[in-house]
Amino acid sequence: MTNIAGAGSAPDEVDGRSVATDTKDGDKPAKFVPGQPDMWAFVLFETLLFTSYWVVYLIFRTQNHELFLQSQADLDLRIGVFNTIVLLSSSWSVARCVQASREGRFRAALTNAFLTIFFGFVFLVSKMFEWIKEIQMGNTFTTNEFFQHYYFLTSIHFLHVLIGFVVMGVVVYQLWSPARRSQQLVETGATYWHTVDFLWVPIFALLYVVR
Amino acid sequence: MSAATTETVAPRESPSGSPLHRFVWHCRHNPKRELWFAWWAMVTFYNLFVVSFFVLARAQPPPSPAVDAQGAAQWFTDNHYGVLVGMGIIFLVIGLLIAPTNALIAYSMRRMSVSRSFAYSYLAMYALSAIPGMLLLCIVLTVGAMRPDRDPELIYWLYDLAFLSFTGTMGVFLIGSLVWMVAILLDKNRVFPKWFAYLNLANALTEVVVAPAWIFKNHVFGWNGLIAWWIDMVVFGIYTGVFIMLLRKMIEREDFGTGPLPGPLPGPLQELAPSKEHDPSELTRTAP
């Protein structure tokens, strides 16, 4: 079990993650998976699932190269870049939240958690703004094959961000009151949020950049 | 968890001997026979479902939505007897097999430390799900197949109704999976590993991914499409296989108490799991 500073042996740093030994009841050293290992299983599963969606996208792209190229020109690269920067910032803030929580600085952790939620919110707003813009240009879900994939991938990712809000809500709830704080749940929530960011990057690459 | 509780659960040794003899003994004496009855009903159901839908009726994988009226009529002609017999099997067994399936899953939630309303919600939702989500397809395909000389335009309408209702009944499975997920996440009785809760989330999301089947008639989002059907079916198949296995483990571990289930949590992640439940007080010791 990951150790909190001061409760036992000092945590070591390996690749930026804490490798802690649990000396409370003489157990063998805990594996260094932050948060619930179950969440990592879920992350793996979702990544495989999204990979299958990306493979399908690429297959249809090679079959319809011209159409896809043409439709992609309608997308604004700047919005895509902005989205990516916003999500990366949210990952940074959630990592700081975990770090602060590990060190017992809970006010700072809460601030970073709220910052993460704020960045997520900015992402959502900019996504909706982009969709409205595309619809006004006449590109809807049913326009052509490229836009089918575009709306599908961005929507399913959007849904994962919404779920991320619920997860961050749990994190905030945990951090708020001393009676409830669970480092494991905070790290589990952070793992999920990192996944949301990590899944966005290939979507960004495929839809906006690869031309 | 104590030896005393397990004693009351297994007072006798199960016998050796012929399979029939052992089966009869278990029916008579196994203290968990009700749970095993429900579990075997569940396994039988999924097997019969595959036989009826995939092999006999060939309603799964579904035929294409991109056909015209003649194409739809042709499908019914090609599968006439398969549909009628396959659907007949479903009409025969679905109630008997699916009710204990839902009862067993509801029971798993009742065994958890959460409110019983989770169990009852799940039971109510999934009980009703079979009608729009499966029986409608069975009835409509039967009606479509039984009169081959019907006007193709009418057959076309029945074809759409059957396959759209089956693939497109989404809400029950969406919300039902989320109910199970929340129950597992809150549970302190260690009935299921937490990763199964997240798998429920993945299953719930397949109901979102299938929604475009109501909009598209071809490519990847049609009711037989690569994304809306094939990938979704893989996720659903994995999910189903996993919960069948997990329910089996639950029955094996069951001690008919109300506390945490004894024995190791099933699944490959157990050695990574913390040795105790998280202790909320651990953080307060270092709180500023």
Add this chain to the structure above:
Amino acid sequence: MRRIDGELILFWTLPVVALIWISAFFLFPGFVHPMSPTMSAEEVAAFYRENVSRVRYSMILFNWFAVGLIPILMLLAVQMRRMAHRTPIFSYSILASAACGPALFLLADMFWLLAAWRPARAPELTQMFNDLAWVTFATLVPYLIAQCVLLAVAIYWDRQPRPVFAPWVAHFNLLVAAALVPAAFTGLALEGPMAWNGLLPFWVKNIAIAVWIVVMGVVIGQTIRRQRLEDLEDKVAA
């Protein structure tokens, strides 16, 4: 102490509902001489044109009281909780299946009402609605079979000095379930004993259901009465 207030009221709804169903059964012109699947579209359309009122009123009556059997099924579920089982699996299963039979019957009912809705419609459309209604009605057996078999197994596994139901009730339920089996395959035949108006899916099925309602009604009534006597004895002894 179990709460038993109102059980007798629910119980005595059964004969009332049964009476209403029997009336509606005879009112609907397509039951007494059940409509044949081999009727042509014109014949079906003519049937609905000529009998429009009787179809509508009988089906409205059925629609009102389709779920009338559920209170009795719930009395059954409550009795199952008294059985010597370790888990509520059987009562949950009965709960899960009790609502579905009436739901399917309501679906059939609505298809009949739809068939009678616009008698001037194209005959092929009326025939299709008629088909949907009859197939739904004939094939709604799965949940009835489920209830019978589940009750039988529950009774076999109710091992206590004073079981809730006698063993013959279990055998009877299995017999009824067997009688309902052929109706599941009625799609295979348009005439003969397996058609929806034939011996097995219509007469045997409906008579089996009627007999089940009567017999189980009596059994449940006796069980409730015996249970109250036992409760009274326990109270006096205490």
